[in-house]
Amino acid sequence: MSRTLALLVFGVMAAFFGCFFAYPIWTTVKLAFETPDHQLTLEFVFEVFRxxxxxxxxxxxxxxxxxxxxxxxxxxxxxxxxxxxxxxxxxxxxxxxxxxxxxLPPFVGAIGVKAILGQAGALNSALIHLGWMNPQHPTDWLGxxxxxxxxxxxxxxxxxxxxxxxxxxxxxxxxxxxxxxxxxxxxxxxxxxxxxxxxxxxxxxxxxxxxxxxxxxxxxxxxxxxxxxxxxxxxxxxxxxxxxxxxxxxxxxxxxxxxxxxxxxxxxxxxxxxxxxxxxxxxxxxxxxxxYGLGWLCTIFFALVIFLAVIPHLGVVLLSFADDWYATVLPHSFTLHHYQEALSHELTLSSISNSLKYSVIAIAFAMVLGIGVAYVNVRTRIWGRQVLDAMAMLPLAVPGVVMAFGYLAMTRPGQPFDWLVLGEDPFLILVIAYAVRRLPYIVRSATAGFQQVNPALEEAAQNLGASPERALWRVTLPLVAPNLLAGGLLAFAFAMLEVSDSMILAQQSAHFPITKAIYFLVMALGNGPNLASALGVWAMIFLTITIVGAALLLGKKLGALFR
Known part of the structure; x- marks a missing residue:
């Protein structure tokens, strides 16, 4: 990569970081310390503690x-x-x-935990059936x-x-x-x-x-x-x-x-x-x-932890098939109707479409930016390249709720970025939010790929007359494609199931992503929790396939994306 192009990547990343990471946080901080007549005050923050x-x-x-x-x-x-x-x-x-x-997103698993540990849930029903609990005074396990x-x-x-x-x-x-x-x-x-x-x-x-x-x-x-x-x-x-x-x-x-x-x-x-x-x-x-005995004790310990970990998943799956599940160990009867309705319900169909639209565009943009950041950091020696890498990773350190609220604050009417919410449509701001939040995954996977490719291969291509950009496009990127694909898959999957940005920035049902639709259904009466569980199972299957695919591509390096 030529020095000019490297500096261009640095400039684009700095501008993007300034506009869509630093500025949202600054806007929120400013509103927390500013009176209606634009005077500095600490009263609002002090009031939080009072x-x-x-x-x-x-x-x-x-x-x-x-x-x-x-x-x-x-x-x-x-x-x-x-x-x-x-x-x-x-x-x-x-x-x-x-x-x-x-x-499984944790808030979807919470549906299963409630079905199992609630006062009329499966655990109490099992204990009552065994005679170990008074049916008139069931234990409130959730407290x-x-x-x-x-x-x-x-x-x-x-x-x-x-x-x-x-x-x-x-x-x-x-x-x-x-x-x-x-x-x-x-x-x-x-x-x-x-x-x-x-x-x-x-x-x-x-x-x-x-x-x-x-x-x-x-x-x-x-x-x-x-x-x-x-x-x-x-x-x-x-x-x-x-x-x-x-x-x-x-x-x-x-x-x-x-x-x-x-x-x-x-x-x-x-x-x-x-x-x-x-x-x-x-x-x-x-x-x-x-x-032999101690080895099997280790196996049993792992199996026990895995069993505890999948209890929420089992609860969600059972609830998605349940025709009636109240005060019984297992549902009275099972049905596929919830899955059919989940894929034909107006809210779920639009939410799936919205999530796909937001996530595909966000990850495509993050992929371009992430490749540039990783390449500049690994392959060049320009001043500030470590700062560039740090900027890309900072979204991991800031809570999603904070970033989502910052985007909400900076797109209020009269703010410089209010045009990002056109006619109450959060499309642009959700795409940007998803891209910022998932950029670190792509940067890390791309960085690992570039570190594995010998730079001598690019130098050989340049010695044969290829420009640095052509060598990058024709030689390096095909070699790091598995890393890029794995990072992109994970970023896409987690963007599809993003919670904080989706819950805060999407206010109208026509613009709900999948996670906001699941929450809306959980809070609904009737079979809403069943539909939410069915949609959660579809999300579970989707994320499982994605993680397995990424694991096959990255192998043992998959864990580095979560460290």
Whole structure:
């Protein structure tokens, strides 16, 4: 790539980042600190901490994030240790299945959790049938306010993120350090606590930070559980009262500050240079072949975690087929009618069409931009190329609720970007939002591809008379096509099932994406939850096929996209 073209990519990315990442955040911050007569004030932000309702929302958000992170740690660390260090029956298959939660958006899985753990759900019905529970006083497993259900759903969905990071840290840990401790008489359990755990702490903290921020800012699951006392839902509920109400913007700013602070602390104490726990191993680690009984105990532990993880999926599938499922272990009868209606219902058909339209265009644009960013970062030596890569990755550090609200703020009537919402149609702004949110996946997969291709191949093409751009088009891009396709597939799948942007930016049913349509159906009376479940199963199948396809193309490098 010529220096001129590299500088052009840098300029385009900087302009795009400034307009559609920095400016939305700035607009939100400005409205949170500005009075109607354009005077600077801290009153609105202070009021967030003084107001009992907002205080409760922040406290509940932190509690959900803390318990979710702890739950993911309890599930992920043993799984990672067993997978990296030991050989046991079905190891490779179980390692793939343990990532199952990624195939279903958590707020869709929440429908299944409610059907199973509700007071008239399948679990209580089973216990009543066995005589272990009084049918007049069924246990409320989800608890008052539904917070327990939210935590359960978040843990079952997010533990693979932490598992991938911890497994990577363990795999890169130099076994010589543990062997030295063993030679000094350190027992295995003590060795793990005093040597292994501190060394893999960067990986734990990196994955834990993602899980904490994700759970802290999650919107979809609390909405499905109808739990309004969290900050993200309080922001969502305020959408109809933005004209003269500065407090939603103040809430968004407070959420942004806490999320940024947590992310910055992660980078400060456990920077990327040490994110895999002590660097690359200087010697190969031997996989320990466990005795027959212990090996099967590992297999059972993996299988148990996988079973717990698929419970929400099973609940969604059963509800999608259920003709009547109330106070019984299984539905009274099954039907395919919900699937037929889900594919013929006016709302679902338009939502599928809308999601396809938004996602295809967004990922096509993100693909062009992501390839340019990755190539400049890997193949050129221009000043600021690391800044370019950092800009592309920053959307991972900012909560989706914050970005969506920023887009809403910058497209208000009278704002410079109000033309992005033409006649209440959010098409352009949703495309941009999807592109920004999924750009990091494409940049990471493209970067990995360019790093694997020897630059001497491009140099040979240029020596034969090809321009740098022609060498890139004819030589390099065909070689990195599997990486680009895998990253594009994942970005497309997650864009199709994007929650925050879809819930906040699409206000009219004619413009609903799939996730907004599912939420609308869940809240509807009659067979709405059944239709939502059927649509969720279609989404599950779609995302499963996509992830399997990406895994076949990327192999073991698939996990790097989630770290």
């Amino acid at each position: 107001n009992h309702i907002y205080q409760e929302g922040l406290i509940n958000s932190f509690l959900i994030a803390i318990w979710t992170t702890l739950g993911c740690l309890v599930m992920s660390i043993p799984l990672a240790v067993f997978f990296v260090r030991y050989a046991f029956p079905g190891k490779n298959l179980l390692n793939s299945l343990v990532l199952t939660p990624m195939v 008052e306010g539904q917070m327990l259900g939210i935590v359960i759903m978040e843990v079952l969905h997010l533990y693979p993120v932490l598992y991938l990071n911890v497994a990577a840290a363990l795999a890169n840990l130099d076994p010589a350090m543990e062997e030295a401790a063993a030679n000094l008489g350190c027992r295995p359990l003590e060795r793990f606590w005093r040597i292994t755990l501190p060394l893999i702490m960067p990986g734990i903290f990196a994955g834990g930070t993602i899980v904490f921020i994700w759970a802290f800012t999650e919107l979809g699951v609390p909405l499905v559980f109808d739990f309004d006392r969290v900050t993200s839902v309080q922001i969502f509920r305020s959408l109809n009262d933005l004209s003269d109400n500065p407090f939603p913007y103040a809430l968004v700013v407070v959420m942004l500050v806490f999320s940024t602070l947590i992310y910055s602390l992660s980078k400060l104490f456990f920077g990327r240079a040490n994110a895999t726990g002590g660097g690359r191993a200087t010697m190969a680690r031997e996989t320990i072949h466990l005795p």
